[in-house]
Amino acid sequence: MNIEDIKNIVSECDIEDNKICVKSRIYDVIKCLKNEYSFKILKSITAIDLGDEIELLYKLFSVEDEEEALLSIKVKAEAESVVDLFDSARADENEIYDMFGIQFIGNEDLKRLYMPENWEGFPLRKDYIQDDTRLAWNDDCNNA
Amino acid sequence: MTTATTLKLNLGPQHPSTHGVLRLILELDGEKILSCEPDIGYLHRGMEKMAEGLTYIQYLPTVDRIDYLAGCFYSELLCRTVEQALGAELSEKVKIIRVTLLELNRIASHLLWVGAFLMDLGALSPFFYAMREREMILRYFEKLTGQRMMYNYFVFGGVRKDIDYLEDIEEIINVLTKKIDDYEKIITDNPIFTARTIGKGILEPELAFNNSITGVNLRASGINYDLRKTDRLYEGFEFEPVILYEKDSWARYKARILELRESLKIVEQGISRLKAVGKLDQKLINPLTIKLPEGEYYSEIEAPRGLASIYIMSKGEDKPYRLKWRTGSYYAVNLLRRLLVGEYLNDAIAIAGSLDIILPEVDK
Numbered sequence: 001m002n003i004e005d006i007k008n009i010v011s012e013c014d015i016e017d018n019k020i021c022v023k024s025r026i027y028d029v030i031k032c033l034k035n036e037y038s039f040k041i042l043k044s045i046t047a048i049d050l051g052d053e054i055e056l057l058y059k060l061f062s063v064e065d066e067e068e069a070l071l072s073i074k075v076k077a078e079a080e081s082v083v084d085l086f087d088s089a090r091a092d093e094n095e096i097y098d099m100f101g102i103q104f105i106g107n108e109d110l111k112r113l114y115m116p117e118n119w120e121g122f123p124l125r126k127d128y129i130q131d132d133t134r135l136a137w138n139d140d141c142n143n144a
Numbered sequence: 145m146t147t148a149t150t151l152k153l154n155l156g157p158q159h160p161s162t163h164g165v166l167r168l169i170l171e172l173d174g175e176k177i178l179s180c181e182p183d184i185g186y187l188h189r190g191m192e193k194m195a196e197g198l199t200y201i202q203y204l205p206t207v208d209r210i211d212y213l214a215g216c217f218y219s220e221l222l223c224r225t226v227e228q229a230l231g232a233e234l235s236e237k238v239k240i241i242r243v244t245l246l247e248l249n250r251i252a253s254h255l256l257w258v259g260a261f262l263m264d265l266g267a268l269s270p271f272f273y274a275m276r277e278r279e280m281i282l283r284y285f286e287k288l289t290g291q292r293m294m295y296n297y298f299v300f301g302g303v304r305k306d307i308d309y310l311e312d313i314e315e316i317i318n319v320l321t322k323k324i325d326d327y328e329k330i331i332t333d334n335p336i337f338t339a340r341t342i343g344k345g346i347l348e349p350e351l352a353f354n355n356s357i358t359g360v361n362l363r364a365s366g367i368n369y370d371l372r373k374t375d376r377l378y379e380g381f382e383f384e385p386v387i388l389y390e391k392d393s394w395a396r397y398k399a400r401i402l403e404l405r406e407s408l409k410i411v412e413q414g415i416s417r418l419k420a421v422g423k424l425d426q427k428l429i430n431p432l433t434i435k436l437p438e439g440e441y442y443s444e445i446e447a448p449r450g451l452a453s454i455y456i457m458s459k460g461e462d463k464p465y466r467l468k469w470r471t472g473s474y475y476a477v478n479l480l481r482r483l484l485v486g487e488y489l490n491d492a493i494a495i496a497g498s499l500d501i502i503l504p505e506v507d508k
Contacts (some may be wrong), residue, residue, distance in 0.1 A: 040353040044470040046455050063353070063369050088356035091478040114188035114507065123193050
Protein backbone atom coordinates (compact mmCIF):
# COMPACT_ATOMS: atom_id res chain seq x y z
CA MET A 1 0.00 0.00 0.00
CA ASN A 2 1.35 3.35 -0.99
CA ILE A 3 0.63 6.16 1.39
CA GLU A 4 1.12 8.75 -1.36
CA ASP A 5 -2.13 7.67 -3.01
CA ILE A 6 -4.04 8.48 0.12
CA LYS A 7 -2.24 11.79 0.41
CA ASN A 8 -3.40 12.63 -3.10
CA ILE A 9 -6.99 12.29 -1.98
CA VAL A 10 -6.77 13.94 1.40
CA SER A 11 -4.12 16.56 1.95
CA GLU A 12 -4.13 16.12 5.71
CA CYS A 13 -3.18 12.60 6.74
CA ASP A 14 -1.13 11.53 9.73
CA ILE A 15 0.29 8.16 10.55
CA GLU A 16 0.28 7.10 14.19
CA ASP A 17 1.78 3.67 14.78
CA ASN A 18 0.00 1.61 12.13
CA LYS A 19 -3.04 3.85 11.98
CA ILE A 20 -3.77 6.21 9.12
CA CYS A 21 -5.69 9.19 10.45
CA VAL A 22 -7.62 11.32 8.00
CA LYS A 23 -9.72 14.38 8.66
CA SER A 24 -12.28 14.04 5.88
CA ARG A 25 -13.32 12.14 2.74
CA ILE A 26 -13.07 8.71 4.35
CA TYR A 27 -15.36 7.34 1.64
CA ASP A 28 -12.93 8.26 -1.15
CA VAL A 29 -9.97 6.85 0.76
CA ILE A 30 -11.70 3.53 1.37
CA LYS A 31 -12.88 3.40 -2.24
CA CYS A 32 -9.31 3.91 -3.42
CA LEU A 33 -8.00 1.19 -1.10
CA LYS A 34 -10.70 -1.20 -2.23
CA ASN A 35 -10.26 -0.64 -5.95
CA GLU A 36 -6.52 -0.02 -6.26
CA TYR A 37 -5.13 -2.30 -3.57
CA SER A 38 -7.68 -5.15 -3.36
CA PHE A 39 -8.65 -4.47 0.23
CA LYS A 40 -11.85 -6.40 -0.31
CA ILE A 41 -12.86 -7.14 3.27
CA LEU A 42 -13.99 -4.56 5.78
CA LYS A 43 -13.35 -6.52 8.94
CA SER A 44 -15.09 -4.13 11.27
CA ILE A 45 -15.90 -0.55 12.10
CA THR A 46 -15.23 0.40 15.70
CA ALA A 47 -16.51 3.55 17.34
CA ILE A 48 -14.91 5.08 20.42
CA ASP A 49 -16.37 7.97 22.39
CA LEU A 50 -13.47 10.31 23.12
CA GLY A 51 -15.58 12.84 24.99
CA ASP A 52 -16.09 15.72 22.60
CA GLU A 53 -15.90 13.65 19.43
CA ILE A 54 -16.23 10.09 18.25
CA GLU A 55 -13.45 8.17 16.57
CA LEU A 56 -14.32 5.66 13.88
CA LEU A 57 -11.80 2.92 13.12
CA TYR A 58 -12.07 1.09 9.82
CA LYS A 59 -10.16 -2.17 9.59
CA LEU A 60 -9.64 -3.27 6.00
CA PHE A 61 -8.11 -6.55 4.96
CA SER A 62 -6.70 -7.90 1.74
CA VAL A 63 -6.84 -11.68 1.44
CA GLU A 64 -4.43 -11.80 -1.48
CA ASP A 65 -1.62 -9.91 0.23
CA GLU A 66 -2.64 -10.81 3.79
CA GLU A 67 -2.28 -7.14 4.59
CA GLU A 68 -4.29 -4.96 6.92
CA ALA A 69 -5.04 -1.26 6.79
CA LEU A 70 -6.38 0.70 9.72
CA LEU A 71 -8.08 4.00 9.01
CA SER A 72 -9.27 6.47 11.56
CA ILE A 73 -11.49 9.51 11.39
CA LYS A 74 -12.94 11.68 14.12
CA VAL A 75 -16.52 12.82 13.70
CA LYS A 76 -19.08 14.78 15.69
CA ALA A 77 -22.57 13.61 14.80
CA GLU A 78 -22.44 12.68 11.14
CA ALA A 79 -20.20 10.47 9.05
CA GLU A 80 -20.01 9.30 5.46
CA SER A 81 -21.51 5.88 4.89
CA VAL A 82 -19.50 3.24 3.02
CA VAL A 83 -22.47 0.97 2.59
CA ASP A 84 -22.32 1.04 -1.21
CA LEU A 85 -18.70 -0.16 -1.07
CA PHE A 86 -19.21 -2.91 1.51
CA ASP A 87 -22.44 -4.70 2.37
CA SER A 88 -21.07 -5.54 5.78
CA ALA A 89 -20.86 -1.84 6.62
CA ARG A 90 -24.64 -1.83 6.87
CA ALA A 91 -24.41 -4.01 9.96
CA ASP A 92 -21.55 -2.05 11.51
CA GLU A 93 -23.06 1.35 10.85
CA ASN A 94 -26.40 0.30 12.22
CA GLU A 95 -24.77 -0.89 15.41
CA ILE A 96 -22.83 2.35 15.78
CA TYR A 97 -25.99 4.36 15.14
CA ASP A 98 -27.76 2.37 17.84
CA MET A 99 -25.00 2.63 20.40
CA PHE A 100 -23.44 6.03 19.64
CA GLY A 101 -26.09 7.94 17.70
CA ILE A 102 -23.90 8.69 14.69
CA GLN A 103 -25.86 9.46 11.53
CA PHE A 104 -24.30 7.83 8.48
CA ILE A 105 -25.09 9.93 5.41
CA GLY A 106 -26.01 7.62 2.56
CA ASN A 107 -27.23 4.71 4.68
CA GLU A 108 -31.02 4.65 4.45
CA ASP A 109 -31.60 1.68 6.75
CA LEU A 110 -30.44 3.06 10.08
CA LYS A 111 -32.75 1.92 12.83
CA ARG A 112 -32.68 0.88 16.46
CA LEU A 113 -31.06 -2.53 16.61
CA TYR A 114 -30.56 -3.74 20.17
CA MET A 115 -32.48 -1.00 21.95
CA PRO A 116 -36.27 -0.62 21.72
CA GLU A 117 -37.46 1.66 18.95
CA ASN A 118 -38.57 4.43 21.28
CA TRP A 119 -35.46 4.33 23.43
CA GLU A 120 -33.80 7.65 24.16
CA GLY A 121 -30.07 8.00 24.50
CA PHE A 122 -27.14 6.01 23.20
CA PRO A 123 -25.75 3.52 25.71
CA LEU A 124 -22.08 3.37 24.72
CA ARG A 125 -21.64 7.12 24.90
CA LYS A 126 -19.79 8.28 27.95
CA ASP A 127 -22.48 10.82 28.81
CA TYR A 128 -25.25 8.21 28.79
CA ILE A 129 -27.49 8.83 31.76
CA GLN A 130 -26.80 6.27 34.46
CA ASP A 131 -29.75 7.26 36.68
CA ASP A 132 -32.29 6.68 33.91
CA THR A 133 -35.66 6.18 35.57
CA ARG A 134 -36.68 3.62 32.94
CA LEU A 135 -34.14 1.15 34.28
CA ALA A 136 -35.38 -1.17 37.00
CA TRP A 137 -32.19 -1.07 39.07
CA ASN A 138 -32.48 2.69 39.41
CA ASP A 139 -35.60 2.32 41.54
CA ASP A 140 -33.75 3.79 44.47
CA CYS A 141 -33.10 7.05 42.70
CA ASN A 142 -36.70 7.09 41.46
CA ASN A 143 -37.93 7.02 45.02
CA ALA A 144 -35.40 9.46 46.35
CA MET B 145 -42.09 -3.19 -1.73
CA THR B 146 -45.28 -5.00 -0.86
CA THR B 147 -47.87 -5.39 -3.56
CA ALA B 148 -51.22 -7.13 -3.58
CA THR B 149 -49.68 -10.36 -4.82
CA THR B 150 -46.83 -10.64 -2.33
CA LEU B 151 -46.95 -11.94 1.20
CA LYS B 152 -45.01 -10.78 4.24
CA LEU B 153 -44.00 -13.71 6.40
CA ASN B 154 -42.70 -13.35 9.91
CA LEU B 155 -40.28 -16.20 10.61
CA GLY B 156 -39.45 -16.38 14.29
CA PRO B 157 -38.34 -15.01 16.73
CA GLN B 158 -39.38 -18.13 18.61
CA HIS B 159 -39.23 -21.15 16.38
CA PRO B 160 -37.37 -24.46 16.71
CA SER B 161 -35.53 -23.93 13.46
CA THR B 162 -34.33 -20.36 13.96
CA HIS B 163 -31.51 -21.34 16.34
CA GLY B 164 -32.29 -19.03 19.17
CA VAL B 165 -34.18 -15.83 18.77
CA LEU B 166 -33.62 -14.68 15.22
CA ARG B 167 -36.51 -13.05 13.44
CA LEU B 168 -36.56 -12.93 9.66
CA ILE B 169 -39.15 -10.81 7.90
CA LEU B 170 -39.53 -12.39 4.49
CA GLU B 171 -41.41 -11.04 1.54
CA LEU B 172 -42.75 -13.83 -0.64
CA ASP B 173 -44.08 -14.10 -4.13
CA GLY B 174 -45.68 -17.50 -4.04
CA GLU B 175 -42.88 -19.48 -2.45
CA LYS B 176 -40.08 -17.35 -3.84
CA ILE B 177 -38.32 -14.98 -1.49
CA LEU B 178 -38.19 -11.40 -2.76
CA SER B 179 -36.51 -9.81 0.21
CA CYS B 180 -35.29 -10.70 3.66
CA GLU B 181 -34.91 -8.41 6.63
CA PRO B 182 -33.27 -9.89 9.74
CA ASP B 183 -34.37 -8.46 13.06
CA ILE B 184 -31.91 -9.07 15.87
CA GLY B 185 -31.40 -7.86 19.41
CA TYR B 186 -33.53 -10.28 21.41
CA LEU B 187 -30.50 -11.55 23.30
CA HIS B 188 -28.59 -8.33 23.79
CA ARG B 189 -26.81 -8.34 27.13
CA GLY B 190 -24.66 -5.28 26.72
CA MET B 191 -21.32 -7.11 26.82
CA GLU B 192 -19.44 -4.03 25.62
CA LYS B 193 -21.06 -1.61 28.05
CA MET B 194 -20.58 -4.07 30.89
CA ALA B 195 -16.83 -4.21 30.20
CA GLU B 196 -16.48 -0.50 30.91
CA GLY B 197 -17.70 -0.98 34.45
CA LEU B 198 -15.78 -4.11 35.41
CA THR B 199 -12.14 -4.85 36.05
CA TYR B 200 -10.52 -7.37 33.74
CA ILE B 201 -10.79 -10.28 36.14
CA GLN B 202 -14.43 -9.44 36.89
CA TYR B 203 -15.17 -9.38 33.19
CA LEU B 204 -13.37 -12.61 32.34
CA PRO B 205 -16.11 -15.08 33.48
CA THR B 206 -18.75 -13.30 31.39
CA VAL B 207 -16.99 -13.53 28.04
CA ASP B 208 -17.69 -17.26 27.68
CA ARG B 209 -21.32 -16.28 27.29
CA ILE B 210 -20.72 -14.43 24.04
CA ASP B 211 -20.71 -17.77 22.26
CA TYR B 212 -21.91 -20.44 24.64
CA LEU B 213 -20.97 -23.23 22.22
CA ALA B 214 -17.36 -22.13 21.94
CA GLY B 215 -16.64 -20.12 25.05
CA CYS B 216 -12.93 -20.96 25.15
CA PHE B 217 -12.24 -18.80 22.12
CA TYR B 218 -13.48 -15.63 23.74
CA SER B 219 -11.68 -16.30 27.02
CA GLU B 220 -8.55 -16.86 24.99
CA LEU B 221 -9.01 -13.56 23.16
CA LEU B 222 -9.38 -11.52 26.33
CA CYS B 223 -6.51 -13.33 28.08
CA ARG B 224 -4.29 -12.97 25.06
CA THR B 225 -4.90 -9.25 24.75
CA VAL B 226 -4.15 -8.61 28.40
CA GLU B 227 -1.04 -10.82 28.26
CA GLN B 228 0.27 -9.05 25.18
CA ALA B 229 -0.41 -5.63 26.68
CA LEU B 230 1.49 -6.52 29.83
CA GLY B 231 4.23 -8.34 27.95
CA ALA B 232 3.64 -11.68 29.66
CA GLU B 233 5.07 -14.78 28.02
CA LEU B 234 3.21 -18.07 28.12
CA SER B 235 5.00 -21.24 29.00
CA GLU B 236 5.15 -24.05 26.47
CA LYS B 237 2.72 -26.25 28.35
CA VAL B 238 0.11 -23.50 28.71
CA LYS B 239 0.18 -22.96 24.96
CA ILE B 240 -0.33 -26.65 24.26
CA ILE B 241 -3.16 -26.91 26.82
CA ARG B 242 -4.87 -23.93 25.26
CA VAL B 243 -4.62 -25.24 21.70
CA THR B 244 -5.87 -28.67 22.76
CA LEU B 245 -8.87 -27.29 24.59
CA LEU B 246 -9.67 -24.75 21.87
CA GLU B 247 -9.76 -27.50 19.28
CA LEU B 248 -11.83 -29.78 21.51
CA ASN B 249 -14.22 -26.89 21.92
CA ARG B 250 -14.31 -26.38 18.17
CA ILE B 251 -15.17 -30.05 17.70
CA ALA B 252 -18.03 -29.79 20.21
CA SER B 253 -19.31 -26.70 18.44
CA HIS B 254 -19.14 -28.23 14.95
CA LEU B 255 -20.79 -31.42 16.19
CA LEU B 256 -23.76 -29.49 17.49
CA TRP B 257 -23.94 -27.68 14.16
CA VAL B 258 -23.99 -30.96 12.21
CA GLY B 259 -26.89 -32.18 14.31
CA ALA B 260 -28.84 -28.94 14.23
CA PHE B 261 -28.32 -28.44 10.50
CA LEU B 262 -29.65 -31.91 9.72
CA MET B 263 -32.59 -31.21 11.99
CA ASP B 264 -33.27 -28.09 9.96
CA LEU B 265 -33.53 -30.32 6.93
CA GLY B 266 -35.95 -32.62 8.72
CA ALA B 267 -33.60 -35.47 9.64
CA LEU B 268 -33.85 -36.09 13.36
CA SER B 269 -31.49 -39.01 14.00
CA PRO B 270 -28.17 -37.28 13.22
CA PHE B 271 -29.01 -34.73 15.91
CA PHE B 272 -29.07 -37.46 18.56
CA TYR B 273 -25.88 -39.04 17.24
CA ALA B 274 -24.05 -35.73 17.22
CA MET B 275 -25.30 -34.79 20.68
CA ARG B 276 -24.18 -38.18 21.99
CA GLU B 277 -20.62 -37.59 20.82
CA ARG B 278 -20.65 -33.97 21.94
CA GLU B 279 -21.72 -35.15 25.37
CA MET B 280 -18.39 -36.97 25.75
CA ILE B 281 -16.55 -33.72 25.21
CA LEU B 282 -18.82 -31.78 27.54
CA ARG B 283 -18.34 -34.48 30.23
CA TYR B 284 -14.61 -34.12 29.86
CA PHE B 285 -14.78 -30.36 30.21
CA GLU B 286 -16.99 -30.74 33.27
CA LYS B 287 -14.49 -33.11 34.83
CA LEU B 288 -11.63 -30.73 34.13
CA THR B 289 -13.15 -27.29 34.70
CA GLY B 290 -16.33 -27.93 36.66
CA GLN B 291 -18.55 -26.50 33.94
CA ARG B 292 -20.08 -27.97 30.83
CA MET B 293 -20.19 -24.90 28.64
CA MET B 294 -18.89 -21.73 30.34
CA TYR B 295 -15.48 -22.95 31.35
CA ASN B 296 -13.72 -19.84 32.65
CA TYR B 297 -10.61 -21.99 32.56
CA PHE B 298 -8.13 -19.69 30.88
CA VAL B 299 -6.79 -16.98 33.14
CA PHE B 300 -4.35 -14.13 32.56
CA GLY B 301 -0.95 -15.70 32.14
CA GLY B 302 -2.01 -19.33 32.04
CA VAL B 303 -4.77 -21.74 32.93
CA ARG B 304 -6.64 -22.26 36.18
CA LYS B 305 -5.08 -25.65 36.95
CA ASP B 306 -3.05 -28.33 35.25
CA ILE B 307 -4.72 -30.43 32.58
CA ASP B 308 -5.68 -33.94 33.58
CA TYR B 309 -7.61 -37.05 32.44
CA LEU B 310 -5.75 -37.23 29.14
CA GLU B 311 -7.00 -40.79 28.69
CA ASP B 312 -10.51 -39.36 28.35
CA ILE B 313 -9.40 -37.23 25.41
CA GLU B 314 -7.76 -40.26 23.80
CA GLU B 315 -11.03 -42.12 24.17
CA ILE B 316 -12.86 -39.18 22.54
CA ILE B 317 -10.44 -39.22 19.61
CA ASN B 318 -10.87 -42.97 19.13
CA VAL B 319 -14.64 -42.87 19.24
CA LEU B 320 -15.02 -39.73 17.15
CA THR B 321 -12.75 -40.88 14.36
CA LYS B 322 -15.06 -43.84 13.79
CA LYS B 323 -18.25 -41.88 14.36
CA ILE B 324 -17.37 -39.21 11.81
CA ASP B 325 -17.05 -42.00 9.25
CA ASP B 326 -20.54 -43.09 10.27
CA TYR B 327 -21.89 -39.56 9.84
CA GLU B 328 -20.40 -39.41 6.40
CA LYS B 329 -21.99 -42.73 5.51
CA ILE B 330 -25.47 -41.66 6.49
CA ILE B 331 -25.33 -38.00 5.52
CA THR B 332 -22.81 -36.98 2.89
CA ASP B 333 -24.14 -38.91 -0.10
CA ASN B 334 -27.68 -39.29 1.11
CA PRO B 335 -29.85 -38.40 -1.91
CA ILE B 336 -32.37 -36.41 0.13
CA PHE B 337 -29.60 -34.45 1.81
CA THR B 338 -27.76 -33.71 -1.43
CA ALA B 339 -30.98 -32.69 -3.17
CA ARG B 340 -31.59 -30.09 -0.50
CA THR B 341 -28.06 -28.73 -0.26
CA ILE B 342 -26.18 -29.03 -3.56
CA GLY B 343 -26.47 -25.83 -5.54
CA LYS B 344 -28.43 -24.10 -2.76
CA GLY B 345 -27.29 -20.85 -1.22
CA ILE B 346 -24.33 -20.27 -3.51
CA LEU B 347 -21.88 -17.93 -1.80
CA GLU B 348 -19.60 -16.40 -4.42
CA PRO B 349 -16.24 -15.20 -3.04
CA GLU B 350 -16.98 -11.61 -4.03
CA LEU B 351 -20.24 -11.68 -2.09
CA ALA B 352 -18.47 -13.23 0.87
CA PHE B 353 -15.75 -10.55 0.86
CA ASN B 354 -18.29 -7.81 0.53
CA ASN B 355 -20.18 -9.13 3.53
CA SER B 356 -17.08 -9.70 5.64
CA ILE B 357 -17.69 -13.45 5.83
CA THR B 358 -14.74 -15.39 7.27
CA GLY B 359 -14.01 -18.81 8.66
CA VAL B 360 -15.44 -22.06 7.36
CA ASN B 361 -18.06 -20.30 5.23
CA LEU B 362 -15.35 -18.44 3.32
CA ARG B 363 -13.15 -21.50 2.98
CA ALA B 364 -16.08 -23.46 1.54
CA SER B 365 -16.14 -20.80 -1.20
CA GLY B 366 -12.61 -21.60 -2.21
CA ILE B 367 -10.65 -18.93 -0.36
CA ASN B 368 -7.59 -20.02 1.56
CA TYR B 369 -7.80 -17.88 4.66
CA ASP B 370 -7.30 -19.63 7.97
CA LEU B 371 -6.02 -17.49 10.82
CA ARG B 372 -4.63 -20.49 12.63
CA LYS B 373 -1.89 -20.67 10.01
CA THR B 374 -0.46 -17.36 11.20
CA ASP B 375 -1.48 -17.66 14.84
CA ARG B 376 1.56 -17.87 17.12
CA LEU B 377 -0.32 -20.08 19.56
CA TYR B 378 -0.59 -22.79 16.91
CA GLU B 379 3.14 -22.85 16.16
CA GLY B 380 4.43 -26.39 15.90
CA PHE B 381 1.04 -27.93 15.17
CA GLU B 382 0.52 -29.45 11.78
CA PHE B 383 -2.79 -29.28 9.99
CA GLU B 384 -4.19 -28.37 6.59
CA PRO B 385 -6.80 -25.63 6.18
CA VAL B 386 -9.91 -27.13 4.59
CA ILE B 387 -10.62 -25.48 1.24
CA LEU B 388 -13.59 -26.49 -0.89
CA TYR B 389 -14.69 -24.93 -4.14
CA GLU B 390 -18.39 -25.84 -4.42
CA LYS B 391 -19.61 -22.68 -2.63
CA ASP B 392 -23.01 -24.14 -1.72
CA SER B 393 -24.65 -25.42 1.47
CA TRP B 394 -23.26 -28.87 0.83
CA ALA B 395 -19.71 -27.50 0.71
CA ARG B 396 -20.23 -25.72 4.00
CA TYR B 397 -21.38 -29.02 5.54
CA LYS B 398 -18.49 -30.98 4.08
CA ALA B 399 -15.97 -28.35 5.12
CA ARG B 400 -17.09 -28.64 8.73
CA ILE B 401 -16.88 -32.43 8.64
CA LEU B 402 -13.35 -32.21 7.23
CA GLU B 403 -12.49 -29.57 9.78
CA LEU B 404 -13.61 -31.95 12.53
CA ARG B 405 -10.99 -34.38 11.29
CA GLU B 406 -8.31 -31.69 11.15
CA SER B 407 -9.17 -30.57 14.68
CA LEU B 408 -8.91 -34.16 15.88
CA LYS B 409 -5.43 -34.27 14.37
CA ILE B 410 -4.43 -31.14 16.31
CA VAL B 411 -5.86 -32.55 19.54
CA GLU B 412 -3.92 -35.75 18.97
CA GLN B 413 -0.69 -33.81 18.51
CA GLY B 414 -1.55 -31.81 21.61
CA ILE B 415 -1.96 -34.97 23.68
CA SER B 416 1.34 -36.45 22.62
CA ARG B 417 3.13 -33.17 23.30
CA LEU B 418 1.42 -32.77 26.68
CA LYS B 419 2.70 -36.17 27.72
CA ALA B 420 6.23 -35.10 26.90
CA VAL B 421 6.40 -31.69 28.60
CA GLY B 422 5.96 -32.66 32.24
CA LYS B 423 4.44 -30.53 34.98
CA LEU B 424 2.67 -27.24 34.53
CA ASP B 425 4.95 -24.29 35.03
CA GLN B 426 3.21 -20.95 34.68
CA LYS B 427 3.57 -17.41 35.91
CA LEU B 428 0.09 -15.99 36.47
CA ILE B 429 -0.55 -12.27 36.38
CA ASN B 430 -1.96 -10.97 39.66
CA PRO B 431 -5.55 -10.26 38.57
CA LEU B 432 -6.16 -7.65 41.26
CA THR B 433 -3.49 -5.29 40.01
CA ILE B 434 -4.07 -5.51 36.26
CA LYS B 435 -3.88 -2.11 34.63
CA LEU B 436 -3.27 -2.02 30.91
CA PRO B 437 -0.88 0.75 29.85
CA GLU B 438 -2.55 3.57 27.94
CA GLY B 439 -3.08 2.58 24.33
CA GLU B 440 -5.05 0.45 21.95
CA TYR B 441 -4.89 -3.33 21.79
CA TYR B 442 -6.23 -5.69 19.19
CA SER B 443 -6.20 -9.45 18.81
CA GLU B 444 -8.01 -11.91 16.66
CA ILE B 445 -8.57 -15.65 16.51
CA GLU B 446 -10.09 -18.22 14.20
CA ALA B 447 -13.32 -19.10 16.05
CA PRO B 448 -15.70 -21.81 14.81
CA ARG B 449 -17.96 -19.16 13.27
CA GLY B 450 -15.32 -17.11 11.59
CA LEU B 451 -12.94 -14.42 12.64
CA ALA B 452 -13.46 -13.22 16.19
CA SER B 453 -11.57 -10.21 17.41
CA ILE B 454 -11.34 -7.90 20.36
CA TYR B 455 -10.38 -4.25 20.52
CA ILE B 456 -9.49 -2.63 23.82
CA MET B 457 -8.72 1.01 24.40
CA SER B 458 -7.16 1.63 27.77
CA LYS B 459 -6.55 4.90 29.58
CA GLY B 460 -4.20 3.23 32.02
CA GLU B 461 -6.95 2.31 34.47
CA ASP B 462 -8.02 -1.05 35.85
CA LYS B 463 -11.06 -1.05 33.57
CA PRO B 464 -11.11 -0.76 29.80
CA TYR B 465 -12.15 2.61 28.40
CA ARG B 466 -13.73 0.93 25.40
CA LEU B 467 -13.98 -2.72 24.48
CA LYS B 468 -15.36 -4.03 21.23
CA TRP B 469 -16.05 -7.56 20.06
CA ARG B 470 -16.19 -8.59 16.46
CA THR B 471 -17.99 -11.87 15.92
CA GLY B 472 -18.48 -13.94 12.78
CA SER B 473 -22.20 -14.62 13.13
CA TYR B 474 -23.10 -10.95 13.18
CA TYR B 475 -22.02 -10.61 9.58
CA ALA B 476 -23.53 -13.96 8.57
CA VAL B 477 -26.95 -12.69 9.65
CA ASN B 478 -26.43 -9.59 7.57
CA LEU B 479 -25.52 -11.81 4.61
CA LEU B 480 -28.99 -13.41 4.70
CA ARG B 481 -30.40 -10.25 3.12
CA ARG B 482 -28.50 -11.14 -0.04
CA LEU B 483 -28.25 -14.92 0.10
CA LEU B 484 -31.93 -15.71 0.53
CA VAL B 485 -33.21 -13.50 -2.28
CA GLY B 486 -34.43 -15.63 -5.17
CA GLU B 487 -34.46 -18.85 -3.17
CA TYR B 488 -37.56 -20.78 -2.14
CA LEU B 489 -39.04 -20.59 1.30
CA ASN B 490 -38.37 -24.22 2.12
CA ASP B 491 -34.67 -23.64 1.42
CA ALA B 492 -34.52 -20.53 3.59
CA ILE B 493 -33.96 -22.45 6.83
CA ALA B 494 -31.53 -24.83 5.15
CA ILE B 495 -29.41 -21.95 3.85
CA ALA B 496 -29.58 -19.93 7.06
CA GLY B 497 -28.66 -23.07 8.99
CA SER B 498 -25.69 -23.81 6.77
CA LEU B 499 -24.04 -20.51 7.75
CA ASP B 500 -23.84 -21.60 11.40
CA ILE B 501 -25.40 -18.55 12.99
CA ILE B 502 -25.54 -18.44 16.74
CA LEU B 503 -27.59 -15.67 18.27
CA PRO B 504 -25.80 -14.82 21.51
CA GLU B 505 -22.79 -14.09 19.35
CA VAL B 506 -24.83 -11.84 17.09
CA ASP B 507 -26.37 -9.81 19.88
CA LYS B 508 -23.40 -9.75 22.26
